[in-house]
Amino acid sequence: MRLGALTLPSPHPLGERLPAVYTEDGFTQRFTEALDEVLAPVFTALDGFAAHLDPRTAPEDFLELLAHWVALDVGEGWTPAQRRDLVASAVRLHRWRGTRRGLVEHVRLLSGGEVEVVDSGACTSTDQPGQPLPETGPPSVRVVVRVADPESVDRTRLASAVAGAVPAHVAVEVEVVGQ
Template identity: 65%
Template sequence: MRAGVAGLPSPHPIGEQLPAVYAEDRFVQGFTGALDEVLAPVLSTLDNFAGYLDPGLAPEDFVGWLATWVALRVDESWSPAQLRQLVTSSVELHRWRGTRRGLAEHVRLLTGGAVEVTDSGGGVESPQPGAPLPDPG
């Protein structure tokens, strides 16, 4: 957990930014030092926010949350590397959703194997429910 980093220094200590009259006040410096300790993990997270949004760099527990951003249902059997790859590829996969290419890419990412999808691409439908199908020829 990122909030539990012991001794994480604050990049911008509050006590150093106060007017000179408070620089030697032990209570104020102690109080702001406690605030620095509480705020340091928050500031560290914000300073590194771009890394949290990159599935290749984000902490493992955060990648699962990123998956929800791209409507990816996480399967517990996936390895962390597989999940990172799927989250990274999600936007492109959504672009091809419902197509032969999209299906092949999904299966390839999930299985790691070569995929060949055979589809005639043709289909027929009747203009009214229950009516006979037209001749596809």
């Protein structure tokens, strides 16, 4: 949670904007100074609002809200840098969601490594009409992640992210290896 400064100078003092007849009145100046004190945090928040909407500059406690706005589940335990990368890449991730390319991109952002996805395939066919289709087994996806330090990757969290990115009926296997 962010805490504001005890007193903020107003970027737009109301007393200076009044007609000349009011600038000499002590009561009016004290009254507008009190209003300035109340409005200064509002002006400061509004002036910095654009920075809150950019995942690269948003405060850490605001990243979760940004992630919800772009329909992205960043989950617990990821570093702020990983969360920022995910939120900044949300449009691209949504565009390729459900594809090999989308899965590679998502895992690469989370792990920082090279990603290889081996899919069991989703379509079977035969070149002989009326013949039974070949057996393919249950659908599965195997993700191999190559990183410099395999111990630095949380395999459980990564496997959970991969399972959330593929259809529910697809079995997931995640392997993290050194480069």
